[in-house]
Every structure is written in structure tokens, then in C-alpha cells.
Amino acid sequence: MPDVPRPSSESSAASSESSCPSSAVETPGPTEWVTGVGPAVGVGPWAVERPGQSPDDPRLDPELVADGDRRNVVDDYRYWRREAIVADLDTRRHAFHVAIENWAHDANIGTVVRTANAFLAAEVHIVGRRRWNRRGAMVTDRYQHLRHHDTVDELMVWARENDLAVVAVDNTPGSVRLETTELPRRCVLLFGQEGPGVSDDAQARADLTVSIAQFGSTRSINAGVAAGIVMHSWIARHADLDQAW
Ligand SMILES: C[S@@+](CC[C@H](N)C(=O)[O-])C[C@H]1O[C@@H](n2cnc3c(N)ncnc32)[C@H](O)[C@@H]1O
Numbered sequence: 001m002p003d004v005p006r007p008s009s010e011s012s013a014a015s016s017e018s019s020c021p022s023s024a025v026e027t028p029g030p031t032e033w034v035t036g037v038g039p040a041v042g043v044g045p046w047a048v049e050r051p052g053q054s055p056d057d058p059r060l061d062p063e064l065v066a067d068g069d070r071r072n073v074v075d076d077y078r079y080w081r082r083e084a085i086v087a088d089l090d091t092r093r094h095a096f097h098v099a100i101e102n103w104a105h106d107a108n109i110g111t112v113v114r115t116a117n118a119f120l121a122a123e124v125h126i127v128g129r130r131r132w133n134r135r136g137a138m139v140t141d142r143y144q145h146l147r148h149h150d151t152v153d154e155l156m157v158w159a160r161e162n163d164l165a166v167v168a169v170d171n172t173p174g175s176v177r178l179e180t181t182e183l184p185r186r187c188v189l190l191f192g193q194e195g196p197g198v199s200d201d202a203q204a205r206a207d208l209t210v211s212i213a214q215f216g217s218t219r220s221i222n223a224g225v226a227a228g229i230v231m232h233s234w235i236a237r238h239a240d241l242d243q244a245w
Contacts, residue, residue, distance in 0.1 A: 042070035043078050059084035072138060074245050086143055092120060092243060096234045097164060097188040098227065099125035099155055101202065102132050106193035110136025111224030117144045119231045119239075125188065127155050127202075136224070152202045159188050166190055168206035169230050170198040171220060175211035178233055183210070185238050191227050 043049045046065040055065045061081040064071075069078050077085045098116045100109055109132045116124045117140035124141075126132055127149045134141065149155040159166050165184040168175075169191050183189075190206060192198035197220070203209050212221065212229055220226075 040070050041072065042068065044068040046079060055079065059088075072140075073143075076245070082142060089120060089143060093122045094120050094234070094239060095186045096121055096183075096231070096238075097123050097125060097159075098231065099127055099149075099166075099188050099190040100223070100227070101152070101191070101193050101199055102126050102128040103199075104193065104195070105129065105131065105133055106223065107133045107136070108194065108222060108224035108227075110134050110138070112191065112227045113137040113144055113146070114140045115224070115228045115231055117141075119235050121231070123147050125149055125155055125158075127152060127190075152199060152205070155188070155190075155202075156205050164188050165208075166202075166206040167230075168192075168198045168203045168209040169211075169226060170203065170209055171211035171214065172197065172203060172209060174203070175209040178210040178212050178230060181208070181210055183230075183234050183237055187234075189227070189230050189234065191223055191230075194223055 045068050046053075046055045046060075049068075055062075059081060060079045061069075064079045064081075073080075073085065077088075080088075098112060098121045100106070100112050102109060109126065113124050113134075114137050121144070123145040125147050128151075130148050147158075149158065156166060163186060165187040167183060167187050167189050169178075169189060184207075190198060190202055192202075198206075198209070210230065212226055214221065221229075
């Protein structure tokens with residue numbers, strides 16, 4: 001495992017940066033700096049990487065400038081303070097939200113959060129239990145707005161108040177094909193968890209339910225994979241690809 005510096009300003013803030021309180025989350029698993037696989041990513045100290053250039057941008061983090069930046073962020077954000085990165089992302093976030101029901105600590109939620117970060121979702125909503133398994137998130141939740149709802153009803157009310165269509169995602173009776181359906185631009189994409197899938201209440205109250213076409217023997221695909229497919233469908237239809245990295 002590479003021995004890479006871990007900036008203290010970020011490590012101390014690790015579990016308190018989302019709108020979920022720190023007690024609501026579990027151990028992060030692989031961190032943003034050390035994955036345990038392959039060489040460290042990122043850059044070394046500014047003085048070594050950019051000799052002769054002055055690190056005078058207020059978005060820069062003095063600790064990262066001094067020690068190097070090994071975080072899992074795109075190169076345009078190297079040496080930036082986390083708050084500056086979030087502020088920049090906030091200027092470009094997409095109109096879709098992602099929600100996932102969490103009645104039994106679904107291990108896929110971390111994957112959903114990471115993918116929502118990659119596709120720049122407006123927010124991720126956790127419905128049900130407050131605690132969720134952060135392992136697959138790879139600390140991407142630090143850059144993602146998270147909101148918790150105790151019940152499906154709370155999510156539905158919030159979505160209506162914010163003028164968002166609710167699109168349940170499951171291959172249940174009454175669903176329409178994702179492949180041939182227009183996803184609304186302003187929407188909440190609502191996923192179920194392994195086992196029960198989207199709850200009956202959620203599906204009954206959603207504006208529509210979309211299913212992903214399957215051809216094999218299995219009843220369903222992994223919820224994290226399904227979330228990636230549907231988010232990307234939204235991106236393909238509504239995103240400005242000139243803004244992608
Ligand atoms: C593993 S599935 C379980 C529920 C599934 N309805 C069943 O009967 O087995 C968990 C979640 O993944 C998503 N999912 C899995 N396969 C899907 C598909 N083919 N179409 C739409 N969503 C799917 C849905 O959000 C679903 O609630």
C-alpha cells in the first residue's frame with residue numbers, strides 16, 4: 001500500500017461533510033487517498049510540480065499545496081480546497097436527483113452515490129434508515145449533497161414541493177421501458193434495494209416506473225448497476241456533453 005500523505009484538514013472533516021450527520025454513516029472503507037490497489041494517483045507538492053508558479057489562487061488548500069494532492073479528483077481540481085470544488089460543482093449540477101430506499105442497509109448505496117457524483121446529480125436522497133454503507137462511495141459523498149427522508153411520503157412531498165417528477169425504477173408490472181421512454185428533465189430517479197425492490201407505496205405514488213430491458217435468466221440486475229444505466233440515460237438525453245471532462 002503506498003504511503004501517501006493524508007491532509008489533516010480533510011481527514012478530520014471526513015464524516016461530517018454531507019447533510020447526513022456523522023452518526024448516520026459507517027466506516028468509509030477505501031479512502032480517497034489510499035485504495036490499496038496500484039500506485040498513488042495525483043500530484044506531489046506544488047513546488048515540485050509547478051516550479052516558478054505562485055500558488056495564490058484562494059481556492060487552493062495550503063496543506064495540499066505543501067504536501068501534494070493524492071485525492072481521487074479530476075486534474076482540474078488538483079490542490080483545490082474541498083469547499084471550493086463543491087462550490088464549483090454547484091454551479092453546474094444537473095436537474096436530476098437520485099433516491100434510494102434504505103430499509104435494510106443495502107450495500108449498493110455507496111455505488112449509487114459515487115455514480116451520482118460522476119454524473120453530477122443535484123442531490124442523493126436516502127429514504128428509510130439514516131445509516132448507509134459508505135464503502136462503495138470511495139468518499140465521493142464529500143462532494144455530493146445528501147438528504148435523508150424517514151419515509152417515502154416525506155420524499156414524495158419534498159419532490160412535489162420542488163416541482164420534480166418521481167420516476168421509480170424497477171421491472172415490476174406497470175413499468176414502461178426505459179429504452180423507449182422520455183425521462184423528464186426535472187426528476188427524482190427512485191431505486192429500490194436488493195430483495196424487495198421499489199416499495200409498493202413508492203411505485204404507486206411515482207409519476208411513472210421505468211424498467212431496463214433484460215434478456216437473460218436472472219430476474220433483475222444489481223441495484224447499483226441499474227442506477228448507473230438509468231442515470232446515464234438521463235445524461236444521454238439531457239446533459240450538455242460539451243461540459244463533460
Ligand atoms: C435486485 S432488484 C430487486 C427487485 C426486482 N423487482 C425483483 O423482482 O427481483 C433491486 C433494484 O434494482 C433495480 N433494478 C434491478 N433490475 C432492474 C431492471 N431490469 N429494471 C429496472 N430496475 C432494476 C431496481 O431499482 C430495483 O428496485
